[in-house]
Structure formats: structure tokens, C-alpha cells
Amino acid sequence: MNKIVVGLIFGIVLGAVDGATALFYPETRPLIAGIMVGSSFKGMLVGLLSGWFARKVQSTGWGIVVGSVLGLLFAFIVAVMDASQGKQHYLEIMLPGFIVGAIVGFLTQKMGTPAMAKS
């Protein structure tokens, strides 16, 4: 399977799972559908870019670094959007986003077929 597809699948699934943990908080429970969709979309973007990177560079270490940086970046954007609505949840959004990005980065390195060398 293509590494980009691997990234997309894991990004969406892990993003959805990460979003679903909002169920544990009574204050976010009513917004769960929107959170899960947003989190899946964020995961999808991280997976897409991590998968693209994994096609170019075969290195587990760099895969984890790039995945976690992308996860952190997109989580930061989400946290900023959240803050604009008057809620300060930087740590709650960015820390798990960072780790989910690292997991997606790792998985795109370990699974899927890398790009074929151009002749």
C-alpha cells in the first residue's frame, strides 16, 4: 500500500480516536461530532504530509520528528481557533496532537511501500 494512503488511513482513524476522548469531558460532550470531524481532518492532513515525507525519506527517527512537528503545528492552529472563541485549551489540544503526529509519522515509515526510484 502507498505510504500516503497509510498516512491518510491512520491519520483519520487516530484523529477520530483522539477527538473521541472529548467524551470524557462533560463540557465538550455536546460538541463531540464537530470535534471528531475536526480532529479527523487534522489527522488526515498530518497523515497525508507524513506519508508524502515517508515516500521521500526512509528514516524512522525523521519520520517521528516530522510527524510530531506536523501534529504540533496543526494542533496549534486548532488551539488558536479554539482560543479565538474564548477557550484556552492549548495544552489539552497540542500535547496529544504532538504524540498522535509522532505515531502517524512512525507508522508511515514502518508500513506501506516507498516511492520507486526514477530511472
Add this chain to the structure above:
Amino acid sequence: MEVSDSIVDHLRQVASLPDLSGTRYELEAEIGRGGMGIVYASRDRELDRRVALKVLDVPLIGEPQLIARLEHPAIVPIYEAGVLPDGRAFYAMKLVGGTRLDDYAKGEYSLAERLRVIRRVGEALAFAHSRDVIHRDLKPQNVMIGEFGEVYVMDWGVEAVAGTAGFRAPEATLGKLSDVYSLGALLKYLVPESSSPALSAIARKATNADGADRYSSVTTFLADIDRFEQGLAVEAWSEPIWHRLQRFASRNAILLWLLAAYTGVKFLLFFLRKP
């Protein structure tokens, strides 16, 4: 009396030296002695290079032709074969510098490095078997580790050789499965039994007294070694569940650490949140 004895010994020694007159080789020193003959370090005057000259005590039947058919990086190439003026058969081959496996085994080498040597020896055997050549006498003394880590398997397929105790398969007629046995014995010799139960099982299966219960070929033996190195279950051992879990954890350590970190962070954020 002592003087004359030493003279007799000396004469006997000189008489046993091969007569290289009329050949392109000049003797330097004896470097090895086996059941079939003696190996000398020699100089090829024409090409001005050092070679290993094997002088056989038995007539040349098919050994050099046999080895010449085996062009493989782990098989010592043969340069020339013939008969010396004293009637003894000889062949010249590449002089391999480095360490013999029995000396090498005493060194402080990692398990991965020891398995690399086994794999190289196995690849040479598998290649020879694909050309219907059997080694018949695989043992540490017949494996050399070159200066750059290259592995050479020597002393191929002499019909008259009956194998060496400890490395010889118990069957009366030696075949490809006998080489599997010797390779298993080599694994036992090179890798301590305590290093891994999976490796011990591989060695036990390869050295089974009943040939039918061994690996069916060197290639299947090597496939099990590969599986071991990749952290997968080996064919030779039905591992207990706790070992399977341990293997899974060590294969997926990074992923498990990341998942543990995620779970830990989520718990921490949940319990530390402001009401």
C-alpha cells in the same frame, strides 16, 4: 644418536615437501594440514602474487573442477590444478588472509556478527547445493574470516573425506542434509546456547539425528535465521505465550512507548484539569 635422529627427521621433512621444480610456484610455508593433504603458502612467480597451494595425498579426481564450478563470493576461487613432478596432485587457489573460524569464535563478537558469519556460510552452501555440490566436511577449521569481514568456505566436496566428529551428520551416506547438520553444528559452536531459546531450537532442528526431521534445505534453515533476526517466530520452536508477548513488545517498542505516552498524557490532562 640424537644428532642422527634429527638429521633423519629433517630429511624426512624435506622429502615430504612437494617438488615444485618446473612449476611457476615457490614454496613459502605450510599453513594447514588436513586429512587429504597439506596447504602451503606459495608464490606464483609469473604473476608475482601469493597463492595457497594444496598438495593432495590422493589422486586428483574431481575436486578442483568441482570448486571451479562454484563462483561465489564466499567460496575461495581456484586458479590452477595439475600434477607435480613428484606425482602428487595439487591445485592453486586464492590465499585468504584473516582468521580461521575456530580462532574467530574465541573473540568478543556480537550475536548479530556471529549470525552474519553463519548466514554467509549458509549462502555458500545453498549456492553449492544448487549446483549439486556437497561440502561433506563443514567445520570451523574450514571457514575463514577475511581481513574485511568476508567469509570463505574452504575444502569443498572431497569424496574421500568422512567428515569431522562433532560436525558430521550420523548418516552413512553424506548428502545435502548432512551439510544442513554441519551448519547447525556450526551454529551451536558459534552461538552460546544461552543466547536465545529460538536459536537453540534452530540448531537442534538442524542437527537432528534423523535427516527427515531436519530443515529440508540450507535455504529453509537460513529463512528461520532471518525470521529470528527480524524478531519473528521461528519454525523450529513453538514458543510459549509470554515469549510471544515479549517478542511483540521488543519488535514494537517505539510504537508501544508512543501509545503509552499518549495514554499517560491523556490521563494526566484529565485528572489535572480545572473543574
